[in-house]
Amino acid sequence: MASTNQPWSPESDPAATSPALAPAPAPSTAGNLWWAALKPPMYSVAVMPIWGGTALAWHLEGTLNAPVFATFLGAAVLILAWLNLTNDVFDSETGIDQNKHHSIVNLTGRKTLIFGIANLCLGLGLVSLAILSVLQGNFVVLGLVLLCCGLGYTYQGPPFRLGYLGLGEPICFVTFGPLAVAAAYYSQAQSWTPLIWPVGIIIGLTTTLILFCSHFHQVKDDLAAGKYSPIVRIGTKTGAIVTQIMIGLVFGLTVLGWGLGQFPVTVLLVLASLPWGIYLGQYVQQYYDIPSMIQSSKFIAVSLHFWSGLLLGLGWIWA
Numbered sequence: 265m266a267s268t269n270q271p272w273s274p275e276s277d278p279a280a281t282s283p284a285l286a287p288a289p290a291p292s293t294a295g296n297l298w299w300a301a302l303k304p305p306m307y308s309v310a311v312m313p314i315w316g317g318t319a320l321a322w323h324l325e326g327t328l329n330a331p332v333f334a335t336f337l338g339a340a341v342l343i344l345a346w347l348n349l350t351n352d353v354f355d356s357e358t359g360i361d362q363n364k365h366h367s368i369v370n371l372t373g374r375k376t377l378i379f380g381i382a383n384l385c386l387g388l389g390l391v392s393l394a395i396l397s398v399l400q401g402n403f404v405v406l407g408l409v410l411l412c413c414g415l416g417y418t419y420q421g422p423p424f425r426l427g428y429l430g431l432g433e434p435i436c437f438v439t440f441g442p443l444a445v446a447a448a449y450y451s452q453a454q455s456w457t458p459l460i461w462p463v464g465i466i467i468g469l470t471t472t473l474i475l476f477c478s479h480f481h482q483v484k485d486d487l488a489a490g491k492y493s494p495i496v497r498i499g500t501k502t503g504a505i506v507t508q509i510m511i512g513l514v515f516g517l518t519v520l521g522w523g524l525g526q527f528p529v530t531v532l533l534v535l536a537s538l539p540w541g542i543y544l545g546q547y548v549q550q551y552y553d554i555p556s557m558i559q560s561s562k563f564i565a566v567s568l569h570f571w572s573g574l575l576l577g578l579g580w581i582w583a
């Protein structure tokens with residue numbers, strides 16, 4: 265993926281004179297580049313749907329199968345590693361990442377090795393889920409996760425590269441939301457509940473916010489590489505409004521679920537993450553047009569996703 269990645273400087277950044285909401289920019293040390301390449305905080309996107317689906321099953325079934333939960337978590341993390349490593353590999357082939365210093369391929373110069381490690385991660389993740397499916401006597405979980413991986417591949421891999429058409433966000437919503445939550449729920453309960461939908465939609469929305477916000481600062485490079493992300497298509501100003509609508513939907517759906525008697529009152533715990541939602545909404549409003557500032561919106565979205573997801577699961581378990 266493209267990235268502007270010029271070093272930040274007060275002279276080149278109009279927001280630097282009044283950074284009311286701005287996190288401090290980090291200097292580009294080797295350690296920071298590796299941190300940005302491996303992106304440990306991003307792995308919460310793999311954890312939350314498994315956590316949410318498992319917490320829902322725990323609430324409805326009254327039991328937790330800890331080995332199944334641990335196996336699914338490990339597999340989800342391995343699959344996310346595959347997704348991110350292959351993202352850098354495939355992006356290195358289109359040239360869109362040539363300015364992205366924290367691309368793992370640019371950092372190591374070992375594309376084939378990275379591709380091998382990525383596929384090993386995918387293989388290990390899928391084999392552990394296959395063993396789980398054999399032990400459980402059905403292949404529902406493996407089938408759902410295979411579907412997620414297939415859709416994830418179409419986002420970035422040849423010949424599809426659907427992310428370049430702006431289809432990444434819908435794919436992200438469906439896979440990290442309803443599909444992953446359904447798989448996690450089924451792995452615990454071996455049955456279905458309509459509650460998978462609202463839980464999946466809430467987690468899918470916060471995960472998609474991360475991807476959506478990650479595209480704000482890349483409009484110029486994405487356009488140059490022919491990548492029509494949703495932000496490229498609608499513009500950053502409308503993008504800020506769409507971000508706020510998505511945040512509103514996350515909290516609105518939570519309150520609606522409780523108001524309609526579908527969610528226990530404890531699920532309103534999610535509202536404790538509202539400050540992150542307000543912060544993100546204000547931040548995109550203030551900085552949508554300043555690439556060096558708006559790139560931090562992705563990390564605010566990661567915090568919103570983490571806290572809302574954690575509290576959502578706790579809300580179900582507490583009930």
Ligand SMILES: C/C(=C\COP(=O)(O)OP(=O)(O)O)CCC[C@H](C)CCC[C@H](C)CCCC(C)C
Binds near residue numbers: 265267313432439478
């Ligand atoms: C790799 C992803 C985004 C990075 O995209 P981009 O190229 O714009 O960014 P860079 O600047 O970092 O290059 C995420 C894409 C998500 C994808 C649309 C859907 C993936 C589905 C997963 C395989 C689902 C895994 C579910 C699991 C938890 C069971």
Ligand SMILES: O=C(O)C1=CC(=O)c2ccccc2C1=O
Binds near residue numbers: 347471
């Ligand atoms: O590197 C990124 O920008 C992202 C990586 C990633 O795995 C992910 C997963 C789900 C939603 C968004 C993202 C990213 O933005």
